[in-house]
Amino acid sequence: MLSQFDYVKPLVLDEALDVLSRDTDTYILAGGTDLLIMLRHELINARHILDIKAIPELKVFSYVEGKGLEIGANVVVNKLIESEVVRDNYKALHDAASCLASYQLRNRATLVGNICNASPGADLPPALLIYNATVKIASKDGVRTVPLKEFFTGVKKTQLTKHELVVSVFLPEPGQDDDSCYLRQTRLKGHDLSTVGVACRIDKNGKACIGINAVAITPLRLTALEDELNAKGITEESILWAADEIKNHIRPISDVRSSKEYRLHMAGVLFKRCMMQLMDKEA
Structure with missing residues (x-):
């Protein structure tokens, strides 16, 4: 009731x-x-x-070439899947959106709602993190913009105060010769939450970006691991090194979905699969 x-x-x-x-x-x-x-x-x-569903300003879905993509608070997840802009320019986000729940729920669920719920295992944040997404937040006192990597503060916790709402999320344009993917592991086939999810990107400069969920109290951007990998250069050998090293950059727990040890193992497996998939495309 x-x-x-x-x-x-x-x-x-x-x-x-x-x-x-x-x-x-x-x-x-x-x-x-x-x-x-x-x-x-x-x-x-x-x-x-x-x-807030009737507010026009929150329905924005606008891509400006040379700048990027703005996604309003009322944009549903199926819009991301159907969008050629997302599919062609932000593939990891397209992959992650396709994993989320069922078709019916994706017609209701919003990207902004997904990040505001702040679940450590949410599918969309890793893909948003590798594209340096920012969050536009409004209140009667004005508007502020926060990098998504700083937006999450804990399990189901964000920077939002009780007087604020998220207006939109912005993703800078990635440019040409940029590719990404998102892979996840679940307990069950079908509509289940992630045991671990990894988003990888090789940007236009040939640098790797790594986002991950369900291995800490918030979704993470693994910038320290990125720096080490990029310093070595992206090769099959360095990818295998990073797949083993990733366990030193995450802090998973054991819960009803998975043991800590399994998450540590699968983080490396999914990272390797993602990066090898991107390397195969470049070859």
Whole structure:
């Protein structure tokens, strides 16, 4: 049974920010795929629900050549899969979106909701991290932009305050001769959460970028490992070295989905598969 709450559906962004500035016990509803479950199981006690689906500014999905792609808070995950821009320019994001839940849920779930839920095992963040995504955050006090790698602060925790909402996520244009992929391991075939997920990218300068989930309290960008790998040069030998070294850059735990040891092993396996796949394309 749902608890009683006030429901507000503003038509403009300023109205939504007014509500957030007044009421600290307000939960934001976009796709609702996580929020409604929490309400139904009484995991949260919401006094106010702010439905942002009708706000035009949050529906933006805009690619500007030479700049990049902006994805608004109301853009559903299936939009990423259907977009030629995402498929051609941000392949790891296309891969990760295709892994997420079922077709029906992807018609409701949003990219912004996925990052705001801040699950350590979420599929989209590793792909966003390797593209240096930034998060545009608004409140009555103004707008601020935060690198996604700084947005997550813990399990189900972010930099967002009670008075703020995420307007959009921006991905800089990768440029030509840039490729990426996302691979994950799950307990079951089909619609399951990641045991480990790895996103790899070789950018236009031939440098590797590595994102990973489910191996720490937040999704991670493994910049230290990237630096070591890029200093060696990307070869089959250095990829095998990094696949073994990756275990020293992550801190997984054992839980109902996997043991710590299995996650350590699969992180290296998935990284190697990703990088070898990208190297095969370059050959």
